[in-house]
Amino acid sequence: MGENYSIGEFSKKTATTIRTLHYYDELGLLKPSYVSEKGRRYYTDKDFITLQRILALKFLGYSLEQIKEFFQKKTWDLMHSLSFQRNEMVQKKEQIENVIKALDRALHIVEDRNEIEPSVFITLINTIQMENEQKEWLKGYIDKDLVEEIYSLPENEQLELEKKWVELSTELKKLADLDHEDDRVQVLIGDMMSLVNDLTGDDLAFVQEISDKEVEDEIWLFHSPFTAEEEEWMANALDTYLKRKGVHLNNEDGTKES
Amino acid sequence: MGENYSIGEFSKKTATTIRTLHYYDELGLLKPSYVSEKGRRYYTDKDFITLQRILALKFLGYSLEQIKEFFQKKTWDLMHSLSFQRNEMVQKKEQIENVIKALDRALHIVEDRNEIEPSVFITLINTIQMENEQKEWLKGYIDKDLVEEIYSLPENEQLELEKKWVELSTELKKLADLDHEDDRVQVLIGDMMSLVNDLTGDDLAFVQEISDKEVEDEIWLFHSPFTAEEEEWMANALDTYLKRKGVHLNNEDGTKES
DNA sequence: ACTTGCTTCTCACGTTACGTGAGGATTTAT
DNA sequence: ATAAATCCTCACGTAACGTGAGAAGCAAGT
Structure with missing residues (x-):
């Protein structure tokens, strides 16, 4: 009961x-109730209670520093302190949930294909990570409602789109030594475009718009999984694609039969 | 494009x-592409990509140490690595959720009464914190199904019970200088008992049972919010209560009218 | 050439809540 | 008394930087 414990x-x-x-x-924070002459510490039941307090907080x-303050201060606004702490924890939780979401999406894409281009993978993670920043950023370039629509896709469709995007990017990188025509x-360029179309409706022009924008002074928000050379190659391929598509469209508009 | 950045x-x-x-x-992890003679660092777009990788991971x-390893190793079991990481994060999340739950329950109790006995408060937190350990511990003393039943109460009932328990404990501590009779x-003792009854059915004896158990060698799992003197005082009060109740019960059993 | 002012450099200590020895003193058991 | 536990006090290590301190580099203006 009232013993001393080493x-x-x-x-x-x-x-x-x-x-x-x-x-x-x-x-x-917790000084033993009794200390022997030669410095040995002895604890009692009272110390146990103090320790319980520390562990509970x-x-x-709470940090040990904060706990120390609680012990010293006479007045302690419990209500305020607790709800503040709650906010902190909720934020932490949300942060972690985002990470889990990102991991899930990454896992979903990786699950069958056990190999993945690092650059593609990184781009994917960046995309997920900065979803919110990107939303704001994109709103500067295309219609706000459209942005919301893109990001409000049902979970599984989102996953499928991402998967397709990864596949196409990977394939494209593999073909980067071929002629862009x-x-x-x-x-593949066509597939990529139709994927973009799935997202944006039929606004093909928006691709051009975005790529023409000035980004000189801004923080680099994201990068594509392609190197500079690959990007140029893709730009050419895209040009070719749009040109042919244009012709094709004209064909359709003009003479229904080729 | 291919510039050098300070x-x-x-x-x-x-x-x-x-x-x-x-x-x-x-x-x-990230050495600048070019370092001047006198030690100035200059970065390029390539370095940007590396940095993006680091930030994504x-x-x-992942820790910087792990990231470094990823960069060095040729083979990287992405699948395994990601799902391992997912587990880690899920655990962290659950831990935080427990904390939030505890904070919520504490807040619910504190919300009207802005003042609370520290000892009562600590006991409450300990109770919440060690709910699982306690479950196992209690199972050693009372019926397993009963334990499950106690802990499977609907959320709000749980909250109300806790609230009542805090109120009663607080009141009891205030009266600790009165005679236990x-x-x-x-x-108050009667209220406390009926609160216990709400949980345990009508098994009054179980209170005695628990208080008689040996706990000498075990780790101290929890403590009551009462000091040693208060506990003795309460034990006396409880004795008195049970005795009177016994008489009363006998009365009820014997002659229905007093 | 000199001064001003801005940028960058390299130490190097601070942070949080302990873990992990090192080397010596003290207590307990035999 | 001697061996075996237990305990003591340094004191460095951890993760990912933040935060000065003091000195040097660099571009521009006088």
């Missing part, structure tokens, strides 16, 4: 390490 | 502090 006994009873008790002593996410390339 | 320019473009870039250089919760004390 630090070893006390640490076993409380499932706390000796080092931790030393540390709390050093901080002045630590569990709630090669049919295989043009097919 | 560390200041680069840090602005990438929204990364200079110190961070210094640090990554030191770790060998950091976002997913005082009627006001006995009323």
